Amino acid sequence: MVEARSRHEFVALQLRQRIMQRQYAVGESLPSESMLCAEFEVSRGPVRQALATLKNEGLILLSQGKPAVVRSHDITQTLDTFTPFSQWARRTGRAAGSHTLEISRRRVSEPAAGALGLTTDDFVVEVLRVRLLDGEPTMIERSTFTERVGSLLFEFDIDTGSITDYLTSRGVRFESMEHVLDAVAATGVDAENLGIDPGSPLLRERRTSRDQNGDTFEYADDRYRPDLVAFSIVNARTIDPRLPSDDGNGS
Numbered sequence: 001m002v003e004a005r006s007r008h009e010f011v012a013l014q015l016r017q018r019i020m021q022r023q024y025a026v027g028e029s030l031p032s033e034s035m036l037c038a039e040f041e042v043s044r045g046p047v048r049q050a051l052a053t054l055k056n057e058g059l060i061l062l063s064q065g066k067p068a069v070v071r072s073h074d075i076t077q078t079l080d081t082f083t084p085f086s087q088w089a090r091r092t093g094r095a096a097g098s099h100t101l102e103i104s105r106r107r108v109s110e111p112a113a114g115a116l117g118l119t120t121d122d123f124v125v126e127v128l129r130v131r132l133l134d135g136e137p138t139m140i141e142r143s144t145f146t147e148r149v150g151s152l153l154f155e156f157d158i159d160t161g162s163i164t165d166y167l168t169s170r171g172v173r174f175e176s177m178e179h180v181l182d183a184v185a186a187t188g189v190d191a192e193n194l195g196i197d198p199g200s201p202l203l204r205e206r207r208t209s210r211d212q213n214g215d216t217f218e219y220a221d222d223r224y225r226p227d228l229v230a231f232s233i234v235n236a237r238t239i240d241p242r243l244p245s246d247d248g249n250g251s
Helices: 004-020 033-040 044-056 085-091 110-116 147-155 163-169 188-194
Strands: 076-078 096-107 123-133 136-146 176-185 201-210 216-224 230-232
Touching: 004 033, 004 044, 033 044, 085 096, 085 163, 096 147, 096 188, 110 136, 110 216, 123 147, 136 147, 136 188, 147 163, 147 216, 201 230
Parallel strands: 076 230
Antiparallel strands: 096 123, 123 136, 136 216, 176 201, 201 216
16 A cells, blocks of 8 residues: 555556556546546545546546546646656656756857846856656756856756756746747757757757746756657636627537
């Protein structure tokens, strides 16, 4: 029997592994909630938390009153809530790793200057890392921090843990983020460190992070191997109060 605080994580891990190992086909239903409760010896609460986690990862579809249905065999990185790479890897049952190629203080580049509200005469701290999943190179991480925040990283071995967790422990709050997704061709540095051919397509996420005061302190350019990582965004319909309510006759 697992500890109460991790029951839903244990259930999610077991179901996630079964789905990724293709024990269920896409479109096939998982066992009912009552069957999962009996199998894992837990109440409905942990089962429902586990299913919600898998839904957010893009693995299953949920419909009220019906068993969950397998949507995909591939785990996606979600952008509707912020989950650092290391935490996301642990949640999906994989080991996160990193190999730092460079950390340096230098004048800000033009793209980062625009995102951070700096001039090209300002100094920043840049981090270039390879991120790994179960030892396999998965993503090239290029992060640019304002000097105030980035200087904290010189007191931390960034290959031993999460930069986000460390900065949070030092009082830096990742309050809000903006994400831009596109595709780019792998540069020579990308290709060499990800074990792919130059020019191979990569999924790029450009991210701007702000603190609780609305001040921008990080600009990131992360490039993922699309054969290993995909992204999902969960949206809900919003109603404009200025518009008449849907009476069921419209689309």
